[in-house]
Amino acid sequence: MRRGVAALSFLGLGLAQEAHRVSITRPGGSFNQEVAFLWPWVYFFSIVIFLVVAGALAYVTWKFRARPGQEGEPPQVHGNDRLEVIWTLIPLLIILVLFGLTAKALIQVNRPIPGAMKVEVTGYQFWWDFHYPALGLRNSNELILPAGVPVELEVTSKDVIHSFWVPGLVGKRDAIPGQKTLIHFTPKEVGNYYGFCAELCGPSHARMLFRVLVVPKEEFDRFVEAAKAYTPPVADARGHEVFQQNCMACHGVQGKMPPAVIGPELGFVGNRVSLGAGIVDYTPENLKAWIKDPASMKPGVKMPGFPQLSEEDLDALVRYLEGLKVEGLDFKALPKF
Ligand code: HEC
Ligand SMILES: [Cu+2]
CATH class of the missing domain: 1.10.287.90 (Helix Hairpins)
Structure with missing residues (x-):
């Protein structure tokens, strides 16, 4: 069964090169x-x-x-x-x-779980946004959850129908525009869980992935504390400038929201394990390749490419983005399910 699901995801995505042991029989929560x-x-x-x-x-x-x-x-x-x-x-x-x-x-x-932490989950072509209303926090494409704490996900969509599915944790729930669908569960096993969009939603439906990072409660609390006191670091002044000129219209950076949510929140992009809504590993090389030409990695993507940026500006931009993170957190070591 486990091998079957892995083979299916491999066939279906062609990009699932990571060693996630995806299985619907894993009782991760x-x-x-x-x-x-x-x-x-x-x-x-x-x-x-x-x-x-x-x-x-x-x-x-x-x-x-x-x-x-x-x-x-x-x-x-x-x-x-x-x-x-x-x-x-x-x-x-x-x-x-x-x-x-x-x-x-x-x-x-x-059944609703009393005292559950609420997270608003919003599907967009072809990425996911996660908003923690009580904490005033946003993160996109990687949902960070504390192990052992019940959560209530409020799933919706801003464009077409998507479906939220984390095989190792929870079953599918449709993300329907104008409608809120609830999922209640308590994540138990710490890990980096592979998530899919499970409803055909456009040319890059198969590349609309995400991760759920279930971390120990102490680590989550550390993240929240650091995130609340967060002033986005400026690791590179030139990079910051390039970002403000080219990217701020669509991308928020904790506290600095764009006029409308058009692209993923990049406030903690330096802490990510994946990029492009879970399609590639987070590395400076992939980050650079994505900014230059996202459409080559994700057909039909709603982000324009930036081939006009000079190599120096691109490198400065990547250094700036790499600096956007909370220190002392490493999600890369989490076991992959
Ligand atoms: C017109 C709006 C728009 C502009 C301008 C834009 N982006 Fe994007 N960006 C998006 C959208 C939409 C996505 C989500 C694409 C997807 O995965 O389907 C995205 C995704 C990304 C991602 C991947 C995020 C993740 O969660 O994995 C990065 C990194 C990124 N953009 C960086 C940049 C940078 C740097 C710039 C400026 C040079 C920029 N973007 C300009 C709309 C925009
Ligand atoms: Cu979708």
């Missing part, structure tokens, strides 16, 4: 734990039914086989009330058990 509880029951009944049906078929085929000297049709039997009642009641019972367990899991995963 409360949502998947509820679902994981259902698997053994379904498998158990499936195996029992297969054995009984295949066994009965084999037995009957053998027992009533044609024998030498037999002429014409064997004696015909019509109806057996007791047998028919049994083979109606047993499947009914199985269905009722599975129905009960599924209903319990559905109710459980859809």
Whole structure:
């Protein structure tokens, strides 16, 4: 199953070169734990039914086989009330058990968790925005969550229908324009989880990925504290200037919001593990390549390329962006699921 999902994601994306062990059976949080509880029951009944049906078929085929000297049709039997009642009641019972367990899991995963931290999740062609209203924080394409703390994701979209899916943590939820869909769960296992857009949404739908970084509570608290007291560092004065001239209209940097949200928040881009909504690893080289010509990495992308910038300006810009981070946090070491 795990290998199947990995192979599928490889075929589907062609870009999933990272060693994420993507699996819907990983109980990384409360949502998947509820679902994981259902698997053994379904498998158990499936195996029992297969054995009984295949066994009965084999037995009957053998027992009533044609024998030498037999002429014409064997004696015909019509109806057996007791047998028919049994083979109606047993499947009914199985269905009722599975129905009960599924209903319990559905109710459980859809129940609001008191004290949950709220995060607004917004899908755009072809990236994701994450806003923590209570903390006044935004981060795009990488959702940072504390392990063991319940969260409530409020999923919506600003353009077409997308779907939020983190196989190792939570099932799919559609992101529908003008509508808020809720997901409740408690992430438990620390890790870097692979997320997908699971609803065909345009030419780069397959490149609309994201990450969920589940970190220990202390680390999350450190991030929040540092982020609240954050003054975006200016690691390169020229780079800052180039950014203000070319990028500020679309990209926010913590506290300095663009007039409208058009592109991802870059306030903590230096802390990222991935770029371009999860399509490549975060490296200075990839950052530079992206700014020069994002469309070559993501067809149909809503960001213009900047081939007109000189090499020096590009390098200065990359140095400035690399400096936009909270010190002392490293998400690259998280196990990849
Ligand atoms: C017209 C608006 C616009 C302008 C101007 C613009 N961008 Fe973007 N940028 C976007 C959009 C939209 C995306 C999201 C693309 C996607 O992933 O589909 C993006 C994505 C990015 C990303 C990847 C972010 C991530 O979360 O992985 C980086 C880095 C970036 N832009 C840097 C820049 C820089 C540097 C400049 C200035 C030289 C710039 N952008 C100018 C709209 C813009
Ligand atoms: Cu999408």
